[in-house]
Structure formats: structure tokens, C-alpha cells
Amino acid sequence: MSTKPFFVSSPGKVILFGEHSAVYSKPAIAAALDLRAYLLVKPSEDPNIIRLDFPDIGLSHSWNKNDIPWTKIKEYVQAKEGKPQISEELIPEIIDLLSDNLSDLSSSLHYVTCHCFLYLYSILCTADVPGMLYSVRSTLPIGAGLGSSAAIAVCLASAMSILGGHVAKASVDYDAKSTSKNHEDEEFIDKWSLMGEKCFHGNPSGIDNAVATHGGAVMFQRMKNPAAPSVRTNMRNFPPISLLLTNTKIPRSTAALVAGVSALNTKYSKTSASILDAMEHLANEAYQVMVKPFFGPEETRTLRELTEINHGLLVALGVSHPSLEKIKIIGDSHRIGATKLTGAGGGGCAITLLNEDVSKAELDNSLEEFEANGFETYRTSLGGKGVGALYYENVQEDKREEVFSEIAFTKFKDREEIIQALGVQNVSGWKFW
Numbered sequence: 001m002s003t004k005p006f007f008v009s010s011p012g013k014v015i016l017f018g019e020h021s022a023v024y025s026k027p028a029i030a031a032a033l034d035l036r037a038y039l040l041v042k043p044s045e046d047p048n049i050i051r052l053d054f055p056d057i058g059l060s061h062s063w064n065k066n067d068i069p070w071t072k073i074k075e076y077v078q079a080k081e082g083k084p085q086i087s088e089e090l091i092p093e094i095i096d097l098l099s100d101n102l103s104d105l106s107s108s109l110h111y112v113t114c115h116c117f118l119y120l121y122s123i124l125c126t127a128d129v130p131g132m133l134y135s136v137r138s139t140l141p142i143g144a145g146l147g148s149s150a151a152i153a154v155c156l157a158s159a160m161s162i163l164g165g166h167v168a169k170a171s172v173d174y175d176a177k178s179t180s181k182n183h184e185d186e187e188f189i190d191k192w193s194l195m196g197e198k199c200f201h202g203n204p205s206g207i208d209n210a211v212a213t214h215g216g217a218v219m220f221q222r223m224k225n226p227a228a229p230s231v232r233t234n235m236r237n238f239p240p241i242s243l244l245l246t247n248t249k250i251p252r253s254t255a256a257l258v259a260g261v262s263a264l265n266t267k268y269s270k271t272s273a274s275i276l277d278a279m280e281h282l283a284n285e286a287y288q289v290m291v292k293p294f295f296g297p298e299e300t301r302t303l304r305e306l307t308e309i310n311h312g313l314l315v316a317l318g319v320s321h322p323s324l325e326k327i328k329i330i331g332d333s334h335r336i337g338a339t340k341l342t343g344a345g346g347g348g349c350a351i352t353l354l355n356e357d358v359s360k361a362e363l364d365n366s367l368e369e370f371e372a373n374g375f376e377t378y379r380t381s382l383g384g385k386g387v388g389a390l391y392y393e394n395v396q397e398d399k400r401e402e403v404f405s406e407i408a409f410t411k412f413k414d415r416e417e418i419i420q421a422l423g424v425q426n427v428s429g430w431k432f433w
């Protein structure tokens with residue numbers, strides 16, 4: 001177990017097809033984003049104190065590690081060869097045992113985040129792990145449909161798997177071929193991050209944390225039998241899609257939107273089953289097009305058409321928002337491409353698959369209108385790296401103090417400063433599983 005500081009990092013995602021239907025065991029297609037969350041883990045001055053410093057959400061909290069009911073918690077965790085075994089659902093007895101440690105948190109945002117932290121910590125670590133500082137910064141907008149919760153869950157699950165001695169050290173270089181991946185350790189992190197996602201929003205499909213763990217692009221399908229593992233098909237030849245991300249900046253909660261679709265399913269079960277079936281066919285059609293060896297104008301046109309249909313179906317499920325419709329109207333009136341909401345909806349982000357022949361003038365006019373409406377746009381590349389770690393010993397000796405400085409990390413002004421100082425492409429030494 002390392003007592004030297006280290007970072008872990010994992011990406012957000014864009015769901016291209018199949019959000020919400022993914023929760024109902026329909027296939028969905030998503031890819032990793034180049035925006036990421038970073039978690040710094042550093043020994044505390046007092047080895048009994050576990051300290052959280054999550055400045056993005058104004059959370060600063062600490063526990064004495066001796067106050068965690070370790071022995072009782074471990075009674076509810078099955079272990080095989082020292083490795084905690086995953087349960088289908090969060091274990092209610094453990095939630096109950098941790099409730100005293102969470103009782104002084106009045107904000108629900110802080111409560112949920114600390115609950116996720118402690119749930120993973122108390123299962124994956126032991127009383128022997130010295131207290132550390134855990135500090136998170138993210139270049140992802142929070143609650144905007146880009147999987148910020150899953151990126152955090154993967155960072156926490158991977159850091160605790162390192163501290164608990166459940167995974168080998170990440171050792172694959174940034175540009176190494178993916179065949180050298182440590183699949184077993186990645187699967188372990190994927191599974192436990194799903195538990196973290198369950199702490200954030202109850203009934204996640206698992207697509208967000210799968211992409212945040214493994215990176216790349218996937219066709220993902222949760223099985224109807226909750227005990228059966230999800231099916232994840234890597235899409236190696238992911239086509240070069242020209243994508244614009246637009247953030248309405250309207251805050252919303254994934255948990256509430258997923259619950260809203262569930263209520264609709266109960267009330268209009270046959271109608272909503274047909275919508276979900278249509279989403280299934282649509283994701284399958286998109287997949288067939290995306291894996292074609294030749295991806296030309298005909299294929300991009302098909303993806304744009306499917307994008308339009310997918311948005312319509314999400315509107316029918318009640319998860320759009322006037323601001324998302326505004327993005328669509330602006331994009332459509334300037335004919336820049338096909339626009340759909342992405343992620344849980346209700347605000348957050350929309351994606352536009354740009355027309356190949358979109359003119360600079362048309363695009364600039366749209367960007368101006370987006371900005372005038374208070375929306376933020378971002379041109380992005382898809383399919384990047386999954387979870388990785390930056391260990392103390394992999395950073396040049398004379399740079400270690402600066403790189404692992406908690407003060408510098410918590411004070412980065414914006415996304416650009418974080419990417420500049422820590423980006424997996426900018427800083428050498430990042431390793432992947």
C-alpha cells in the first residue's frame with residue numbers, strides 16, 4: 001500500500017444513443033470525453049484523520065477513522081481471497097451503520113457525495129489504512145449529463161482499490177497498445193464504481209462508470225437479470241464524428257429524471273414500452289452503421305437521422321427542457337447538424353452531430369446565438385483513455401512538490417489550468433490499467 005501521494009483520473013462520457021432506455025436493459029452507445037475528474041490522495045498530518053476537500057462543490061469534511069464501525073461493516077461484506085465481493089445492490093445494513101458518520105451533513109449534495117465516499121471506503125479499505133486527504137477537481141460540468149458522478153465514482157473506487165491492495169499498480173503508458181491492459185483490475189474498478197453510482201442516483205444502468213473506467217467507445221447493455229454481468233462491446237473503429245457539445249447550464253439531478261421515467265413507465269406501461277423498444281432498434285441500427293469498415297457521407301447522414309429520432313423519443317419520455325429545445329431550434333435554423341439532448345436531460349447538455357459541409361459562417365452564427373442565450377459550447381474529441389494513475393515515483397524528482405501540492409490543486413482557477421498542470425496528455429508519467 002502506497003503512503004506516497006498519488007492522483008487518479010477518469011473521464012466523463014457522451015451518450016450518443018440510448019440514455020434512459022439503458023436503464024431498462026436496452027443497448028446504448030457512449031464514448032469517453034476528453035474532460036476528466038482528478039482525485040489527489042495524500043497522507044494526512046494526523047494518520048487518524050480522513051479529510052475530504054472537494055472545492056468544486058464547496059465540500060470540506062473530516063472523520064476520525066476510529067469512528068468508522070469497521071468490524072460490524074466487514075461482517076456484511078463477503079470476501080474471496082481477501083477481495084471484497086460485489087453485491088447486487090447497496091447493502092442496507094452498511095448504509096445504516098454509516099448513518100451516524102453522516103448525521104452532521106445538512107446539504108443533500110454533500111450528504112450524497114460523502115455517502116458515496118464512505119460506502120466505498122469502508123468496504124474497500126481497512127482500519128489499517130492511514131488517514132489521508134482526498135481532494136477532487138473536475139474539468140467536467142457537474143450535473144450536466146456528461147457523467148461527472150461516474151467519473152468521481154471511478155476515481156474513488158480506483159483510489160480505494162489501490163489503498164486496499166485489491167488492484168496491481170497501473171503500469172501501461174499513455175500511448176501503449178490497449179492489448180497490454182490489465183482487464184481484471186479494470187473490471188474490479190468498474191464493478192465498485194457502479195456501487196458508487198448507485199449512491200449518487202439509485203438505479204444507474206452502469207454505462208457511465210463503464211466508459212469512465214475503460215475509456216474508448218462502447219455498445220453497452222445491462223442484463224434483465226440483475227445478477228448477470230452487463231455486456232460491453234468495445235467499438236474499436238469508432239468513426240470520426242464531428243461533435244459540438246452545448247451546455248444549457250440548467251442544473252438538474254440524474255436521480256430525479258430517472259425516477260420521472262420510472263413513474264411514466266408505471267402509469268403508461270404499454271406506451272412507454274413502445275418508446276423504449278424504438279430506442280432499442282435505433283441503438284442497434286446506429287451500431288450497425290458505426291462498425292462498418294467504411295464510414296462515409298451516407299453513414300454520417302444515417303447517424304444524424306437517428307440522432308433526431310432519438311431526441312424525439314427522449315422528449316416523449318418527458319426528459320427534455322425548454323433550454324434544450326432552444327439549442328435544437330438554434331442549431332436546426334442554422335442547419336448545422338442533428339441535435340439531441342445527452343445524458344439524463346432536464347437541462348444539462350445537448351450534442352450536435354455537425355453536417356460535413358457546415359459553413360464557418362453558419363457555425364459562427366449558431367455559436368453566437370448559443371452564447372447570447374447563456375449556453376456554453378465545447379468542441380470535443382471522443383474515445384479517450386479510461387481510468388489512470390499518476391504515482392509519485394513517476395514524476396520527475398524536482399517537479400514532485402509542485403505536482404502533488406494540495407494548495408496548488410485546490411486553487412486551479414479553471415478547466416484550462418487543471419488540464420495544463422495535470423492533463424493525461426500533457427503530463428508524462430500517467431499510467432493506465
Ligand SMILES: Nc1ncnc2c1ncn2[C@@H]1O[C@H](COP(=O)(O)OP(=O)(O)O)[C@@H](O)[C@H]1O
Pocket residue numbers: 037054056057109112113136137138141142143144145146147148149150152200201252253254255343344
Ligand atoms: N467535481 C466534483 N466534486 C464533487 N462531487 C462531484 C463532482 N462532480 C460530480 N460530483 C457528484 O456527482 C453529482 C452529479 O451527478 P449527476 O446528477 O449524475 O450528474 P452528471 O453525472 O450528469 O454530471 C453531484 O451532485 C456530486 O454529488
Ligand SMILES: C[C@@](O)(CCOP(=O)(O)O)CC(=O)O
Pocket residue numbers: 018019020021022023144145146147148149203204205206207208254258342343344345
Ligand atoms: C439517464 C442515464 O441513461 C444516463 C445518466 O447520465 P448523467 O448522469 O446525466 O451523466 C442513466 C443511466 O444510464 O444510468
Ligand SMILES: [Mg+2]
Pocket residue numbers: 147148149150208254
Ligand atoms: Mg451521473
